[in-house]
Amino acid sequence: MIKNEVQRFYDPTFTVTDEYKDSLPDLQNGPASLIEGANVPIQQVGISNFKLPLKFRRREGEPVTLEASVDGYVSLEMGKKGINMSRIMRTFYKFQDKVFHLDRLEEILKAYKDDLDSQESFLRISFNYPLLKDSLRSDLKGYQYYKVSFEGRLDNYNQFQKYMHLDFEYSSACPCSYELSEHARETREVAAIPHSQRSVASVTVALKDEFFVEDLVNICRTALQTETQVMVKREDEQAFAELNGAFQKFVEDAARLLYDELDSYNSIRDFVVRCVHMESLHSHDAVSRICKGLPNGLR
Numbered sequence: 001m002i003k004n005e006v007q008r009f010y011d012p013t014f015t016v017t018d019e020y021k022d023s024l025p026d027l028q029n030g031p032a033s034l035i036e037g038a039n040v041p042i043q044q045v046g047i048s049n050f051k052l053p054l055k056f057r058r059r060e061g062e063p064v065t066l067e068a069s070v071d072g073y074v075s076l077e078m079g080k081k082g083i084n085m086s087r088i089m090r091t092f093y094k095f096q097d098k099v100f101h102l103d104r105l106e107e108i109l110k111a112y113k114d115d116l117d118s119q120e121s122f123l124r125i126s127f128n129y130p131l132l133k134d135s136l137r138s139d140l141k142g143y144q145y146y147k148v149s150f151e152g153r154l155d156n157y158n159q160f161q162k163y164m165h166l167d168f169e170y171s172s173a174c175p176c177s178y179e180l181s182e183h184a185r186e187t188r189e190v191a192a193i194p195h196s197q198r199s200v201a202s203v204t205v206a207l208k209d210e211f212f213v214e215d216l217v218n219i220c221r222t223a224l225q226t227e228t229q230v231m232v233k234r235e236d237e238q239a240f241a242e243l244n245g246a247f248q249k250f251v252e253d254a255a256r257l258l259y260d261e262l263d264s265y266n267s268i269r270d271f272v273v274r275c276v277h278m279e280s281l282h283s284h285d286a287v288s289r290i291c292k293g294l295p296n297g298l299r
Contacts (some may be wrong), residue, residue: 006089007190010097014103016214017239019097019135019188025083027081027082028080028081028082028083028085029082029084029114030078030081031081032080032081033176034081035079038080038175039079040078041075041076041077041078042075042076042129043075043120044073044074044075044122044205045073045074045075045082045083046071046072046073046074046083046085046088046122047072047073047085047088049069049070049071049077050069050070050072050089050092051068051069052065052067052068052070052096053065053066053067053068053215054066054068054096054100054125054127054164055097055098055099055100055190056099056100056101056127056129056213057099057100057212058212058213058214059099059212059213059214060081060214062131062217064129064286065098066098066127066128066129066130066157067127067128067252068125068126068127069125069126069127070090070092070122070123070124070125070126071079071122071123071124071126072088072089072092072108072112072120072122072123073086073088073122073134073155074112074113074116074118074120074121074122075118075119075120075121075297076118077118077119081298083118084115084116084218085113087100087116087117087180088112088145091108091111091115095107095108095112096203097113100150101123101150101210102150102152102162102207102210102211103149103162105123105125105151105152105160105162105212106152106154106160106162106209106211108152109121109122109152109153109154109160110125110154110158112154113154113158116209117158119155119159120153120154120155120156120201121153121154122151122152122153122154123151123152123153124149124150124151124152125149125151125156125171126147126148126149127144128146128147128148129141129144129145129146129148129213130144130145130146131144131146131213131214131217131232132249133229135229135230135231135232136229136235136239136240136243137233137234137236137237137238137239138232138233138235138236139223140231140232140233140236141230141231142230142231143230144228144230145182145188146166146167146168146213146217147165147166147167148164148165148166148167148213149163149164149165150162150163150164150176151163151164151165153282155164161173161206162206162207163204163205163206163207164205164207164211164213164216166203166216166217166220167201167202167222168200168201168202168203168217168224168227169198169199169200169222169227170198170199170200170201170220170225170226170227170228170254171196171197171198171199171226171228171240171244171245171247171252172196172197172199172226172249172250172251172277173194173196173226173246173248174194174195174196174248174250174281175248175249175250176250176283177194177195178194178197178245178248180192180194181193181194181222184199188252193197195280195281196244196280197277197278197279197280198228198253198278199251199275199276199277199278200275200276200278201220201254201258201273201274201275202273202274202276202277203216203219203220203262203271203272203273204266204271204272204274204296205262205268205270205271206270206271206298206299207267207268207269208266208269209266209267211267211268219258219262219265219272220258220261221258221281222261223257223258223261223262224249224257224258225243225247226240226244226249227248228241239281246253247293249276250286251275251276251286251287251288252288254275254277254288254291255273255288256276256290258273258275258290259271259273259290259292262292263267270291270292270294270298271292271298272291272292272298272299273287273289273290273291274287274288274289275287275288286287
């Protein structure tokens with residue numbers, strides 16, 4: 001029997017009726033018999049890295065609009081084939097004109113659970129947050145950009161947990177290298193320069209109360225003192241060299257300094273910090289990781 005040949009063209013005038021939509025196959029909502037592999041629950045299923053501009057609340061002044069990358073997931077129960085992935089985006093877009101802060105995530109997570117009939121939901125919003133930073137001694141200013149993520153989780157009891165992630169860049173001057181350089185100068189009158197390197201502290205905080213990006217940035221600045229600079233003249237470069245000399249630190253020191261500062265804030269329920277010193281002496285990095293140490297807390 002000769003099959004009818006399929007027409008290979010696109011009809012821009014075709015109109016979708018309700019009847020036609022009802023006739024479309026929907027495998028994601030099919031019976032459990034269509035499940036491939038083990039018929040078990042899946043903890044997270046959804047979409048990652050869909051982008052859109054969002055307004056974020058600042059500690060002072062009007063909200064700022066930034067490009068954001070969104071990850072949205074829900075849990076999938078045993079016996080269900082899958083979810084409608086586009087519904088994750090459609091649900092999120094209902095909130096696109098809102099001003100975003102950590103507690104806004106709870107509203108979206110509840111909508112995810114309702115719209116996708118799921119037990120748990122998860123959301124991460126990542127963006128680069130600009131703050132104007134003064135130079136150390138000149139009259140210059142420049143924008144420092146911070147990699148930030150807001151994260152929210154809503155469990156099957158509707159208990160909401162909120163987190164903020166921040167990558168903070170700083171300079172780390174090695175105390176050992178400083179002492180060895182001074183020894184060479186004093187004993188042999190040899191010029192020597194102690195090594196320092198750009199370093200990153202990746203900080204995650206679990207929060208109880210309202211908290212702003214500016215708050216977490218200031219915690220890191222206070223703890224570490226040697227944040228990388230934006231606009232620099234000669235007097236600023238000299239000041240930065242003095243600053244590194246005054247606040248030398250091993251990677252272990254950086255982790256403990258951040259621990260001490262983070263632990264003093266009642267709004268922060270738990271935290272974990274990973275410091276990386278990208279060594280200029282070695283071809284490998286020095287790493288230190290520290291957490292508050294709560295039972296079943298962040299690790």
